[in-house]
Amino acid sequence: MRIGHIGLGLAFVAVLASAWTVDEPVPTGPYALHYPASFGGRFTIPADNPTTQEGVYLGRMLFYEPSISSTKTISCASCHQQARAFTDGQALSVGVTGKRTQRNSMSLVNLLWVRQLFWDGRSSSLEEQALVPMAHPDEMGLAPGEAAQVLQKTTSYPALFKRVFGSDTITDARIGKAIAQFERTLISANSPYDQYLEGNYKLTESEQRGLQLFNVAPSMERNVRGGNCAHCHGGPKLYQELFHNNGLEQKATDSGRQGITGLELDHGRFRVPTLRNVALTAPYMHDGRLATLNDVLDHYSEHILASPTLSRELPGHTNGFHLTAGEKTDLIAFLHLFTDSTFINNPKFGNPHLTSLTTKK
Template sequence: MNQSKAKNSNFQKPGRIKLVLAFGILLFCIVIQSFRPADEPILKYPANFGSRFTIPADNRTTVAGVKLGRYLFYEKALSAGNKLSCESCHEQKLAFTDGRRVSMGVDGNFTSRNAMSLANLLWVRNFFWDGRSSSLEDQAQFPLTDPHEMGQSLSESVQKISRISEYPPLFEQAFGTNQITETNILKALGQFERTLISAGSDYDKYLAGQYKPTPQQLRGIALFENAPNPTTGKRGANCAHCHGTPKMYKELFHNNGLDAVPADPGREKLTGQDTDRGRFRVPTLRNIMLTAPYMHDGRFATIGQVLDHYSDHIQQSPSLSSFLQDISNDKYGTTLALKTEEKKDIIAFLQMLTDSSFINNPAFSNPHARLTSNGQD
């Protein structure tokens, strides 16, 4: 009896209790971990980018889903005649643009608008130049099925992809079933595109206190951020009105004075409102030196031409955005009137936005090319 009490007494010592609790917690963690699906990849981005983004509840980002999406992004079987992939209009080396005014589709015809960069789509809420789609999953179906782009129905894509041996296992890993569906093709593409984060430029390093800009770049930053005030003598280019966040864009639509009578109605085609005529989504300026030509129709071949436009060639129209009206660096001036040296300063700043780590990131590259070259993924 005394021995039994002694044993109970020893068991109740604080050290023994802590040991048992620790063992129990460890066992619990092991059990929970064993029931977790594929780990979610860490979406790495600076705190100043903010967390104002939405990932669909039915399409959380997983390692397996991103891998599948990357394979599909570079898969030509998703196009009619196996001619094109998403990469055809969105090349990594060009910050996921294609260097053309407008892109050519599988039928040999041209698209109506310039291919936008895919950088930092995680934060975008309205996709395409006119904002017609509200999610990456929805937007993916447009280029896949448009007869002047990839030109193939989703049902045909499902059949073709199902016949490629590598894909059923990839779909199994990503979605728990090897049955390939239209919805899961779109979901996988959305997962991959959410990981295309560009945040490693000299500008990012400057914001983090890790890069010292040149005097010219600092002048360019000041001009970029400031609105002109000829009364006080403060000169500026007013770029920050549309691009004044660390991500270098705001979720806005503007008529930026390209034409007095816009040939492309832009956002008006969706809303039916006259005030939206010639308005287009503000694109990011990240990697801007790699993404020429510029504007929704690719009319400007160089960034210098873009600055010339904003400085001296804004076209008046009823839907011209108000921030471009009656703004000048000169008293009683009717144009922004930037000086030649000021334009050079702004370009020096814009060069800071090139992110070499983004355009060379192997996680964004063509996995089919790697498989062909070295026999492994």
């Protein structure tokens, strides 16, 4: 999670949220995760953190809880906003100290299948990932155990933790587990592209051309045009579990994956993000340097910079795929098919504190 800009409205909610009480029935029992068979079952849910209805309920409350930041004005949702497919629209977000974060806020879509989290893959579980921003001094800015202490003093959270974990003792580990349960439910699988795959949507001529460009690797020898996007962003989930250097710089100023592995071959490599809801998640790249989808296509078309760790699938020697203006238009039309309006409007993923505050007398 990364931190976004904070307004007076969030500060107002922070003051009121500490006084909310649980006066509606909390659902209980196993949580059924629904996803297309094509997504596959290659994911791991820890044995000590099964996904339950009460756990997801608590995780959602915590995801939108601003009290677990040093200023009590920032929540996970500050940089992961549902309307933006759980990004924040900023190149680099702003934390509790007013400093910019090092990297762009990634979308939280379909994390159930992701095994290496953050741009550099530093975390191997959602439980671990959820706690990293809380402890970062420039993000949420809390010392270890401080979030648990804050929540322990509230009137409602201890009872919720008892429902989920069998004890009202709140710990950082349990906070991470609850948020991870909620994040596993953030499944996007109902875009026009999904409907096309199911035979329920007919592509326009432009979208059909965009699909062809997306999937095909170009070949000068065979006079085949293509963008080869699917090599990294193929399959029904629209990403591959890979790390790539995509030619933004000849000498990357951010070491990326190398900072985790220590390997020179990983210099400037970053996790391949999903393209689901990509039209909503601007700006793009690990540092948010590209403002629009047009800018992204311009990069891959004309501005790829060669380097020793550049992805072998990218034409560094020619600086790009040299797409025409019409081909770029067709690709963008196709990329818009990945927008899942049901996902960004699903009330199950929205701010429960706002709902609670507006319904109380």
